[in-house]
Amino acid sequence: MVTIYDIAKEANVSAMTVSRVINNSGNISQKTREKVEAVIKELGYIPNSSARSLTSKKTKILSLMVTDITNPFFTNIARGAEDKAMQMGYQLMLCNSDENVDKESKYIDMLISTGTDGVLAAPANDSSKKNLQKLSKYQIPYVLIDRYIEELSCDQVLSDNETTTRRLLEHLIKQGHRQIAIINGPLEIATARERHNAYLKTLNLYELPINEHWIHQSHFLRDSDVSDTIKGMLELPESEQPTAIFATSNFIGINTVKYLKENHVKVPEDIAVVCYDSIPNYLGTEPFLTSAEQPSYNFGYLGAQLLIERIENKAPETPRKIVLPSEVHFRESSAFKRKK
């Protein structure tokens, strides 16, 4: 392994001078700089990050905590974060919490151990608070993406849950729906809570009925099971059956449509479905599901940017909050107009 001492010897300078050249710190005469740089190239020197971190307390490593990298929403976030990180000279560590606070906690310890410079986190749920506070204890900055947590003062990149929810519901209302159900994730997750509240608020605004039998929680993982939930709603008395379902995540939306179709409930004629978040349309065939497309790549890209600014002390003291809008695509799954 080539060290700065090898360079120093070869270039007839001290190790310190080599260090200064590498880090562009202090003043170096043009001549020695060139000499040193030549030797560095000649010997193919690559700095030892461990040694550097030990003194400088910086690793140039960012970490991304998501609940499941196979969810396309998070995959795009990873890509965005990684592009920005690479561009700024950072590397990206990947962590999957599986929506599990304990697994998340284990990761947090590993990250602290590694000395990550900062964390981009989509926390599992509100109980993740203690994990994030542990980061603070070690002075490691973090940026919350997608899911915020009450009372945690930090930069955030969030979805505009209220507006997007309202737009999806207003669309249903315009289609003549008055009995709208919601299948949501756990209310310990901020996005679920905000979408829940926006749901209630919008129904109130339009003076639509609210019925506890129309309000359900599943979870956000791929295998979110909605069958019992929907079965229950289909068994309600005719007059009490919802005519539309608002699914608060991509997988919930997909699984809802899947279940309805399997059980010969016509979408959108019998029940309309709208969905928060989208899945990539690989096939190029006409997509079916009315959905709000989130700018997921930007969650990662902007999140990494905020984080790096924070790490490098280029950010204002007060936390910043970026709220990204979604693009609502109206499609077949809600294309049936009801008579009032």
Added chain:
Amino acid sequence: MVTIYDIAKEANVSAMTVSRVINNSGNISQKTREKVEAVIKELGYIPNSSARSLTSKKTKILSLMVTDITNPFFTNIARGAEDKAMQMGYQLMLCNSDENVDKESKYIDMLISTGTDGVLAAPANDSSKKNLQKLSKYQIPYVLIDRYIEELSCDQVLSDNETTTRRLLEHLIKQGHRQIAIINGPLEIATARERHNAYLKTLNLYELPINEHWIHQSHFLRDSDVSDTIKGMLELPESEQPTAIFATSNFIGINTVKYLKENHVKVPEDIAVVCYDSIPNYLGTEPFLTSAEQPSYNFGYLGAQLLIERIENKAPETPRKIVLPSEVHFRESSAFKRKK
């Protein structure tokens, strides 16, 4: 920050004893071990990886080099690799090369700098050889996944390109096709080359015609442009037109079907399409494309396993090679039987 010295002082032992307890090395009396462990818990000690790496030359970091994490094939690999890594006490660093050897090279330097313990690599192409040899120079083991490179002696987890290609083609042949085209990735990539060779071999085996106008290369990224290629084939004289297309990757297959449909070529009646690799069927609707589904999660999981065994000197000297079979799903895109 809590160090082993803090623990040592509090527990009335030397730092070395603390180190031994932490690493489970050497013999420690039950009594002192318990004492030390109690203090560790009490003070919430988290080891400093940088310091540890500096002496031990181990980081407990694995790296994954893929060409694009937003490709579901690689996403699943990432998930598999990360699950195994976590399970074995490693963390995973993520790198996207964009099929670009220079970008890959930049990453390799960063990884060497960080002192990664090993690399799981799907190299950009044959020119990645020098990047991987650089790893060897620094004694960093790597496992090739999906794409091997000639003359590189290392563990590998590969797809059974020959068998899978043959099975896809035999299916077409059974359907009565005799004029089969191939749209491939660059031949500087091993998977493309193997699928190319298997294509030729199978056509020869069944004494089918081979026509240079039926053999094309695109690339493996999502926006692989196949329009000119297919347009060219459609403009061939009637007798020379292929009746089926073998697409050697998921995106090529998708883009091929998309282009054909847009141009009112009926699939499978006018032209059948089969495809190597699949995309996740989120929607649960009947998938259209006949494709060979690779066990992508296992590429990552098994790759990480081989890598960790290698790192921890639990592997035999001679390189191991795992060849994973694919599952061929026969579907609508090739469901039309031709009269001979």
Added chain:
DNA sequence: CTGTTAGCGCATTCAG
């Protein structure tokens, strides 16, 4: 079974 010594590679003092 436990402690002492030394050094990993680098950057932060402080001198010159």
Added chain:
DNA sequence: CTGAATGCGCTAACAG
């Protein structure tokens, strides 16, 4: 503008 000394936190090698 450059260099020497020192220590980051930890562990290998040796002593006891």
